[in-house]
Amino acid sequence: MRYGFWAPVFGGWLRNVPDEGMRADWPYMRDLCVRAEQIGFDLTLLAELNLNDIKGTDKPALDAWSTAAALAAVTTKLELMVAVRPNFHHPALFAKQAANIDNIAGGRLSLNVVSSWWAEEAKSYGLPFDQHDDRYGRTSEWLEVVDGLWTKPRLDHQGKRYQLTEAICEPKPVRKPRPVIYAGGESETAKTMIATQCDAYVMHGDEPELIAEKIADMRQRRERAGKPPMTYGMAAYAIVRDSEEDARREVERITKLDPAAPGFANFQQWLSGTELERELKLQEYSVSNRGLRPNLVGTPEQVRARVAEYERAGLDLLLLQMSPQLEEMERFAATVIRAHS
Numbered sequence: 001m002r003y004g005f006w007a008p009v010f011g012g013w014l015r016n017v018p019d020e021g022m023r024a025d026w027p028y029m030r031d032l033c034v035r036a037e038q039i040g041f042d043l044t045l046l047a048e049l050n051l052n053d054i055k056g057t058d059k060p061a062l063d064a065w066s067t068a069a070a071l072a073a074v075t076t077k078l079e080l081m082v083a084v085r086p087n088f089h090h091p092a093l094f095a096k097q098a099a100n101i102d103n104i105a106g107g108r109l110s111l112n113v114v115s116s117w118w119a120e121e122a123k124s125y126g127l128p129f130d131q132h133d134d135r136y137g138r139t140s141e142w143l144e145v146v147d148g149l150w151t152k153p154r155l156d157h158q159g160k161r162y163q164l165t166e167a168i169c170e171p172k173p174v175r176k177p178r179p180v181i182y183a184g185g186e187s188e189t190a191k192t193m194i195a196t197q198c199d200a201y202v203m204h205g206d207e208p209e210l211i212a213e214k215i216a217d218m219r220q221r222r223e224r225a226g227k228p229p230m231t232y233g234m235a236a237y238a239i240v241r242d243s244e245e246d247a248r249r250e251v252e253r254i255t256k257l258d259p260a261a262p263g264f265a266n267f268q269q270w271l272s273g274t275e276l277e278r279e280l281k282l283q284e285y286s287v288s289n290r291g292l293r294p295n296l297v298g299t300p301e302q303v304r305a306r307v308a309e310y311e312r313a314g315l316d317l318l319l320l321q322m323s324p325q326l327e328e329m330e331r332f333a334a335t336v337i338r339a340h341s
Helices: 026-039 064-074 091-105 119-124 132-151 188-197 208-224 244-255 264-272 278-286 300-313 325-340
Strands: 002-006 043-046 079-084 109-113 155-158 163-167 181-183 200-203 231-240 296-298 317-321
Touching (some): 002 325, 026 325, 043 317, 091 132, 188 208, 231 244, 231 300, 300 325
Parallel strands (some): 181 200, 231 296
């Protein structure tokens, strides 16, 4: 298993806890990532949002790509998986920028391609926002342009959204044939695009048997497309304590509903349109990306056993959220990563 972590670009991950003891600033991010590679973490994921959807839209949110460039210069081993939303970036200019960051990092850049979900943010910044299938249509063409610029000396492209003539991207990325492209999505349109154009599939948190089913499905799609095997990652929130009782108390603390917390109104709207039972919805409001579903909660022995279940399901990468990030990552590395290896 490879271990990654979400870089806390929003100053934390808990919607019900205003201050998690990790600042949304460069010194904290730098120190966290430098330490992470020292203690055994393989990768960090930098989310790309211009508005802070965790702590409130008026709170700080670090820019993903300028932060990635800075991290490329101060780390030596950590893979930098940076989220990118095609409607926010022209593909030719992006290909140039990302290739340069990959050169700074010595080939450690990868992409997490996200077909945007937040219409109000796009409207706020005056950017286009497509409907669901159109979003994936844009992403598919965007990936064609980026891949072409990274792998060909010159690119001509005349598409529905983008037109390029004799475009050049030099220097090329260090990683060949290109930086790894991760993507997630559960619709038929999303899975078809990912199976044919990406290198790795990332999923929201879920039970091992459901993750195994998703991996089996994507493997079949990949084979039908005539593509090489993919790698598979999953988001999860981890809580490791000396006793199971202590770990469960921490779950209760972070999921205690606070109607005054930023984003509660959005939660109520989301709640009315879903059919999940309320307790699960409450946990998924409190911790994003279905992070508590994998149940990486308990003693080190319990968490290591749970990780082993995901390995048997075919999972290659865990993308972990923790709070406070640095202190919890130290504990996780000492009791799970190094003990499991």
